[in-house]
Amino acid sequence: MDIDQTKIPQATAKRLPLYYRYLKNLSASGKQRVSSAELSDAIKVDSATIRRDFSYFGALGKKGYGYNVHYLLSFFSKTLDQDETTKVALIGVGNLGTAFLHYNFIKNNNTKIELAFDADSEKVGQEIGGVPVYHIDEFQKRLKENDVSVVILTVPVHVAQSIADQMDETGIKGILNFTPARLTVPDHIRVHHIDLAVELQALVYFMKHYPV
Amino acid sequence: MDIDQTKIPQATAKRLPLYYRYLKNLSASGKQRVSSAELSDAIKVDSATIRRDFSYFGALGKKGYGYNVHYLLSFFSKTLDQDETTKVALIGVGNLGTAFLHYNFIKNNNTKIELAFDADSEKVGQEIGGVPVYHIDEFQKRLKENDVSVVILTVPVHVAQSIADQMDETGIKGILNFTPARLTVPDHIRVHHIDLAVELQALVYFMKHYPV
DNA sequence: AAACGAATGTGCATGGTTTAACAAAAAAAG
DNA sequence: CTTTTTTTGTTAAACCATGCACATTCGTTT
Structure with a gap:
């Protein structure tokens, strides 16, 4: 379960909290889906970098559609150990x-x-x-x-x-x-x-x- | 005059204020010379990295001797524009x-x-x-x-x-x-x-x- | 004067990070 | 149903940074 996590680049790890927070904002404002280009605009990280970062955790998005905000969010929640303080x-x-x-x-x-x-x-x-x-x-x-x-x-x-x-x-x-x-x-x-x-x-x- | 400065890697640029501050401390405590190994110990940056960082500004040290604290300091002072606030x-x-x-x-x-x-x-x-x-x-x-x-x-x-x-x-x-x-x-x-x-x-x- | 020791400056190898570019897949439009 | 558009996931290339290792040079000692 933790096996793959070790392979995540440090640079990516540092961006995870950033992604997580912005996704919470999106979710709170009722947005259902989001593309890497939109995220890029908002948090000033290249869209390719965002897609690559996400891909370390598997295929989280859908081609031609983007990412489901709620799904991404619940995924990151687990990854960042949001459950335990x-x-x-x-x-x-x-x-x-x-x-x-x-x-x-x-x-x-x-x-x-x-x-x-x-x-x-x-x-x-x-x-x-x-x-x-x-x-x-x-x-x-x-x-x-x-x-x-x-x-x-x-x-x-x-x-x-x-x-x-x-x-x-x-x-x-x-x-x-x-x-x-x-x-x-x-x-x-x-x-x-x-x-x-x-x-x-x-x-x-x-x-x-x-x-x- | 600014020609070479453009070539300094960003990672190096971020360490310059660190070097500068520690050199000021050394100078204040009356130290005359310092080696990259000593600096490495104090500021937790690999000694080779320190030597490489300094080398972007030319040959500031002497082989077998190290660096003259006062000379280094006055050099960085110029580089970091310490004269103008x-x-x-x-x-x-x-x-x-x-x-x-x-x-x-x-x-x-x-x-x-x-x-x-x-x-x-x-x-x-x-x-x-x-x-x-x-x-x-x-x-x-x-x-x-x-x-x-x-x-x-x-x-x-x-x-x-x-x-x-x-x-x-x-x-x-x-x-x-x-x-x-x-x-x-x-x-x-x-x-x-x-x-x-x-x-x-x-x-x-x-x-x-x-x-x- | 010669030998020794210390410590620089840098060639090189390695590994990490970013980004462009594109095939593949799915959605949207017609 | 077919075509077009959108957007992912990834391959490949470029870029950047780190740190080993060592020839070189200078100061010091014998």
Whole structure:
């Protein structure tokens, strides 16, 4: 059952949530069918790429017709494990962290932030966006207890690595790292970096050196 | 002068800000020389990739020695146009937008958020993180007046496209889009998408289907 | 002065990603 | 019922990025 999934290219995997969300919109607006050309227009991905992406999962469409929105949707729902929710913790309730807590991921996603941690005792004990904030010293214990598998890291850069170091025995499998620190972690933990300053600077570089 | 720059692979261009920032750290801590192996350890990029990236700009290092930190730094400084500051505006002073305003980009970067806009009259007139907040109705006028070339878009998704539509004649060349909307814009505007929900979902997908 | 060690710059092979192009199939039109 | 139109799924080619491996060069040591 999972056999074929391993063969899906990473580039495709990254687009799946995009497809899924747009299909939900289509479905909500009552659309029954959709072509790869229409999807291409909406989400700015080449139509051939879309067709190839879908084809990794088998022949989901019909020639001369397109794709049935509802069928596609229920298919992706299974593929993206929409049925089971992944538990997430947030470490660092600063401005960025607070933004995440107010963001209601569960709406469109299979992920839910269940716990938050901060070093500031003003924040400890509060509940932000429905998520309780605990003291950061408790995070190892509580992550284990609550079977959390993903951490969103929005702490100041100078404490990032030391927190990552304590992540080893908590059962954490993935870190979404918003600090500029390039974390050193054990092999079994996957880290995705989102470096806001780098993103902005890269955009500026592209604007200047790759004029459209 | 810009002739060769066009040939730099996009993947390399995205790593340049990363290199630059780490070199600044090295320089600040008084380090004189550095090897590609050391850099590789620190920023988690293969050493051969680093050497190749640098080589696009010519022979910046010395065999048997490595790279002179100060020389590299002054070189990248020119390449990334660190001398001139790019003016940035932020549209949408919600949680995420506020996070940006408190983030002091100018420290490590050649970018500065100079104006912010919001529809909420409570926020208009305030100054957050030293940045004045104006009413969103004024953004076309003020962007033109202030010669802003980049916009960070942190508004609710349902207004994103209509704001993008008004961006045409403001002189904006780049948009850092944090909304899930895949914007349709004129050719001369470059859009980079950072889709937080997608990033989280992609991480979860990779964790489940590409175990390390 | 010669030998050694360190670390660059790059040729090359490999693998991943995108896109054009088209036969095949189904729907729609006549 | 036949023709035309639409649109998929896929073959093939081009493109891009990564990382090994090594000759080469420079600094250092003996």
